[in-house]
Amino acid sequence: MRAVSLVPAWGKAGCRRPAGRNSLAVIPSSLGSRPLERLCRCSAVQACSSVITQYRYYTLIASIFCFEYETFDACSRSAGPFSPICAGTLLMARQKARLKDIAAKTGYGTNTVSLALRGSTRISAAARDLIRKAALELDYVPNNIAKSLVSRRSNTVGLILHEITNPILTSAAKEIQLALASRGYGVLFATSNGSFDEELHAIEMFRSRMVDGLLIYPLVHSRLDHLRRLREQNFPVVLLVGVQDSGIDVVGIDEFVGAHDATRHLVDQGHRRIGALVMLQYGTSQKHDGYVAALEAAGLPVDPQIIGSCLNHSIEGGIQTMDSIMHGPDPPTAVFCSSDILALGALRWARIHRRTVPAELAIIGFDDIESASHAVTPLSTINNNVDELARRSVARLLELIDAEGGLPPPRTSLLHGDLVVRESSATDAAAGSTATPTIDTRSS
Amino acid sequence: MRAVSLVPAWGKAGCRRPAGRNSLAVIPSSLGSRPLERLCRCSAVQACSSVITQYRYYTLIASIFCFEYETFDACSRSAGPFSPICAGTLLMARQKARLKDIAAKTGYGTNTVSLALRGSTRISAAARDLIRKAALELDYVPNNIAKSLVSRRSNTVGLILHEITNPILTSAAKEIQLALASRGYGVLFATSNGSFDEELHAIEMFRSRMVDGLLIYPLVHSRLDHLRRLREQNFPVVLLVGVQDSGIDVVGIDEFVGAHDATRHLVDQGHRRIGALVMLQYGTSQKHDGYVAALEAAGLPVDPQIIGSCLNHSIEGGIQTMDSIMHGPDPPTAVFCSSDILALGALRWARIHRRTVPAELAIIGFDDIESASHAVTPLSTINNNVDELARRSVARLLELIDAEGGLPPPRTSLLHGDLVVRESSATDAAAGSTATPTIDTRSS
C-alpha cells in the first residue's frame, strides 16, 4: 500500500529520477529479502522486463523497503537488501519524448537534432532523415513552452469577448482564430462576462501566460485606461470596437456612422418620432451618439422617454425595454436598436402587442446576423463585416507584435457598415432611397 | 539608419546584453567623435538620462560606430572612440520584471523572493512585506511559461468546437471558460471548422503548447481513434457529445434519447408521416438513430425520402433541405430537426410556402436556444442543459488531470435533455401529454 502511494511522486516537479524516465518499475512480490542485483536475475522479473522493452520503456527493478525510505530516490540510493512489500508491476505514465531522447536514440547531440528537425542546411541529409525518422517513431512533439522561454514569444494571443451570446462576436472569434492559426498562433480566450473585474482578471491571466498580444472587445468603451497602460508598456493591443482617439490601435465598425445611417434611414422613411434601444449602463455609446446626431441633424427632438437602456443583450431584454418606451403617451413609430438581437426582441414585442411591422412600427437593427434576414419580418440592419474585421485586426496585431524597437503610433481603422434595407423598416422595401442601401432579395 | 536596424536585435533570443536590460540607449547625434566617458558628461545626454531614470530605466550611453560592429554587445565591448551615426534616443521595450529583479532591488536571493511571493511561512513577515511591495512597484507578473516548464503543467486546457455559429456550443464555451478560470486554468480555443484535418491540426497545436487536457466537440462522432490514442498516452480528454462506449470520457447530452423523445412526441400528437432534418455527412448520428428507433417503436416505416441531410448548420441549410424532403408525392406532416437552427429554417420554409405550423406541418427542434422560444411560432425542442454540461465536463477533466499514476477508466455521463413543448408541435400546447413536458408560458 505504502509503495503505491509513493509512486505518484515520480514525474512530479522537483523529483529527480534520471533513471526513472520512461521506465517501468517492477516491484516483485514474494521474492523474499535479497539484494537488488539478485532480483534482476530473477526469471519472472526478466520476462516482464523484456515485454516492457518492446514498449520502449526502460526497465527499472525495484523493491521498496516499507518504512525506511520516503522517496523512490532515497530507496534506490540505498545499498542494503530490500524487503518486497507490494505485488505486481506499476506502469509509469510514459513521458513525452524530448530532443534529448531522439539524440540518445540516434547517437547525435541534442543540438544537432534540434537543427535537423528544423530543417537546417548545416545538417547532412543523412543525419536529417535519420533524426526525422526517430522523431516520428518516438511521437515527438516539440515543447513550445520551452521554446517560448528562450524565444521570449509564446506564439499565442489573447482574445477577450465581453459577451459570447452575441453571434457577431462569436463569428468574429471564429474568423480571428482561423486567421491566427494560419499564421501559427494559438488563441487564449476569455469572456469578461459583464464584469469589469473579470476583464482585468483575464488580462492579468493572459499576461502571466505571456501572450504576445491582445485582441479585445472591451466591456466598457469608455474605460480603456488599463489597456492604454498595457500599450505604454509596449504590449500590443488591438481594440475590436470602433472608438475614436482611444490612444490604442483600433479595428472596428464605425458605430457612430452606422447608428447615424440607420436612424437617418428611419427619418427618410418619414418617421418623426424615433425611439432607440441601446446599452447605456456604462455611460454613453457611439451608437447612442450616432442616433442622437441623426435626430438633431433632422431637427427632431431627443426624448429620453423613448430611449430605452437594455441591461442585457438578449431577445428578452429587448422585449422588456420596448415595454418601457412604448407605454408612454406619445410612443415612437420607429425604433433604432443597437443590435439585431434587441431588434428581434422589438419584433417579438410588436407581435405580442399586435402591431404590424413596419406599418405601425418600423424597426431597424445593427449587425446583420443570420437570423435578421430570416425573422418573421426580415430586419433592416447595418451590416457588420466580420470577415474584414477579423482579417484587418489580426493583420494589425501581428504588425504590432513584429514591430521591432517599440510599438508604432496607434492607428484607428474604422470599417464602414452598410445599410441593409429589408421589410422591417420600409413600407416599400424596393423603394429604399438612402445611402445606397443593399436590397436583400431573399427576404420576399 | 544602420544603427536603427541593429537595435531590434536587442531583446531577441540568444542576444546577450546583461547591461542592456531595462535600459535606454542614448545615441547622440552630432556630438562628434569622442570617447564614451566624455559622452556621458555631455549635458544633453545627462538631462535625458535623468528623465529616463524617472521611468525606472537604467541609462546606457552608447554611440554606434557604423560599420565595425554587428551587434550592440560587440559595440559596447569595444574600447575605441565612437562615431555617432544616429540622431536622438531610442527607447528599448522595457522588459518584464523577473524574480531576479525583485531580488536585486530588495537584496534577497531569488529563491527567497519566490517563496515570499507565494506566501511561504519559511520567510519572515518583514521580508515578505518588503518583497511584496517591491514586486508591486516593479509591476511584477509571474512568468507562467517558466513555471510550466518546471512544474510540467501549463494550467491551460484546450477547447475544440466543431462549429462556433451554433449558440449551444458558444454558450457551452462560455460556461466552460468561466468554470475553468475559477480554478485557475486558461483556455486555448480552436474551431475545427468543418474539416477533420483542422481538428487534427488543432490537437497537434494544443499538444505542442502542452495543454493539460482537452475538451472537444468532435467533428465526426464516429472518428475518435485519434482521441483514443491520446488517452492511451495518458492525455486527459473529455468528449462533450453523448456518444456511447467510445473508450473515452464523455459528458454530453444523450442525443439518442433526446431524438427519440422528440420523435415520440410527434407520434403522440397523431402524426404518422414524420420527416427529419439531420447532419449525416459523416455517417449516422445518435440523433438520427433515436429518430429511427422511435419510428420503429411506433410501427411506422422509415422512409429515406423524407430524411434530409443538411450539409451546413444554418437557417439557410434548413430551408434548402426542407425543399428536398417536401416536394415528394407524400410529404411529411411533421419534422424532427436535429437542431433548433435547422428547425428555424424549417419554420421559415413553412412561412415561405404558406403552411401553417403546427396545423399543416409540426416542427420540433433540438437544443432550446434563446431564439427557439421567441420564433414566429415558438419552437418545441429538447432542452440542452449547457450549465450542467459545462460544470460536469470541467469537473471530470480536472479529475483526469489530477489523477495520479495514470488515468482512471473512462466514464460516460449522459445528461438528459428535457422535452419542451411549445406551439410548433402541439395543436393544443397546453394539452402536451408526453414525457412530463415543460410548458413554456412565455410563448403566448
Add this chain to the structure above:
DNA sequence: TTGTAAGCGTTATCAC
C-alpha cells in the same frame, strides 16, 4: 530564515 545549485526542454553561440 536564507542562500546555493541543479534542472525543466529548447535555442543560439562558438569552438572543433
Add this chain to the structure above:
DNA sequence: GTGATAACGCTTACAA
C-alpha cells in the same frame, strides 16, 4: 557538420 555550453525564468532539494 557536429557537439559543448550557456542562457530563458522559475521551483525544488539541500546546505548553511
